[in-house]
Structure formats: structure tokens, C-alpha cells
Amino acid sequence: MLEVSKMLQIVGVIILAYIIVQSAYSGYFFSKSGELAKKTYVGKKTLGNPKNPEFHLFLDGDSVGAGVGASSFETSVGGRISGFYAQKYYVHFVNQSISGSAMNSLVDRLLPDEKQNLTVLIISSNDLFHFSSVSNFKPDTRKVLERYSKNTDKLIIIGPGRIFDSTAIPIVIRPIYQFAAWNYSKIIASEAKNFSKVVYVNPLITKINRSNYGYESASDGFHPNDEGHRFWFDLIRPVL
Numbered sequence: 001m002l003e004v005s006k007m008l009q010i011v012g013v014i015i016l017a018y019i020i021v022q023s024a025y026s027g028y029f030f031s032k033s034g035e036l037a038k039k040t041y042v043g044k045k046t047l048g049n050p051k052n053p054e055f056h057l058f059l060d061g062d063s064v065g066a067g068v069g070a071s072s073f074e075t076s077v078g079g080r081i082s083g084f085y086a087q088k089y090y091v092h093f094v095n096q097s098i099s100g101s102a103m104n105s106l107v108d109r110l111l112p113d114e115k116q117n118l119t120v121l122i123i124s125s126n127d128l129f130h131f132s133s134v135s136n137f138k139p140d141t142r143k144v145l146e147r148y149s150k151n152t153d154k155l156i157i158i159g160p161g162r163i164f165d166s167t168a169i170p171i172v173i174r175p176i177y178q179f180a181a182w183n184y185s186k187i188i189a190s191e192a193k194n195f196s197k198v199v200y201v202n203p204l205i206t207k208i209n210r211s212n213y214g215y216e217s218a219s220d221g222f223h224p225n226d227e228g229h230r231f232w233f234d235l236i237r238p239v240l
Helices: 002-036 077-086 125-129 134-149 174-192 226-239
Strands: 043-047 054-061 090-095 118-122 155-158 198-201
Touching: 043 077, 054 077, 077 090, 077 118, 077 226, 118 134, 125 174, 134 155, 134 174, 155 226, 174 198, 198 226
Parallel strands: 054 090, 054 118, 118 155, 155 198
Antiparallel strands: 043 090
């Protein structure tokens, strides 16, 4: 019995030590998130040759949509999408993304007065991160798709992100996030089928070779860096 007691004490000490070390490790990374999130690439921008046909592009969503972690507008996912269309069009680009946004954040957000050629929503990573109520997520998703699809010729929605790949997330929690991610992606996929204009891109299902990218995390170990934003763009690119 004494040996068993000692073993339990040792296990307890190991678990406690792990919790302390992991908390400090994750805390270090998340302390960088606040500073990193201050640099975004939102607002209005025109790109391309004014002599080309006009193209109205609208982006809304969370920190990935806002460009957090990217070193420049051009390397952000929004910059890459607008740059893609600027090769043939005169692009009127509006990025309304706000860091921390979840699906319910978009339910009442203002939409452009003018109808868009393309709307892109990068959303639901924060729902996954905070384990938002799935029962509320479903009607919120339906409301968002209904609202935004009325104001555009085509709507692309992508999310949630692969949070379980983030170095800032404790290893023991990553499988939980990976399992939970499917709950949100299945709802988005199901609701998207009800709207002819909506195309859903699921980051959890991709044939992209990740070896084509370098290290994809920004300094906080959570948001994407330039390579990470390139990965997000490459997920979206086939349906542009």
C-alpha cells in the first residue's frame, strides 16, 4: 500500500508540474495575441486597372479575415483574394472583419449598401475556440447565410480553422478541439446547402500538401503568419 501511495504522489506531482509548465507555455503565447491583433488590414481599398470591369468584393469575419499575423496587406488572406481578382478587374474591396468575431457576431452586422459580386466570410474559429453552444450556432449560421447571400452574387464561407494545429494550444486539449471542430463544420455544410449562392470551404477537409508551406504560425502560436494566410487563401482559391 505504501508503494502505491508513493506512486500516486509521484503521478500527482508530475500532473501538477505539467499543468504549471503548460499554463506558463500557453500563457506566454496568448500574451502576445493582444499585441499582434492590433495590426490588421481592414477598411476600403481599390486595386487593379481602372479601365477594367469593376468587381465588388466584401470580406467579413474574424481575426484571420482581418489579417492578424500577416506582415502586410498583400500577404494577408484578404489581400491575396483581392489581388487575385485585381488581375482582371478593378476591385472595390471592403474588409469588415473584426478580431474575436463568432458566428453570432455577424447576425446583426451592417452590410454594404451596394450589391457585391463576391462576399467571403471567414468565421466560426472563435465558436470552436470557446466551445459555443451548438444549438445556438445552427440558427445563427442560418441567419448569417440568409442575410449575406441576399446582398451578393456569390457567398463563400470558410471555417472553423484548424485550432488543433496551433502550437499555443495545450497538447492534451488538441484532440478535443479536433473532435469538436466537426460539430461546427457539419452545421455550416448542412445550412449552406439551403442556399444556391453559398459555397462552403471546410478547412478540416483538404488535399493541400502542407509540406509546401513553412512554419504557419505567427508569434503568438495561434494566428497564421504569412505562410498560414497563404494556406487559407489556397483553401479558398479553387472556388473563386
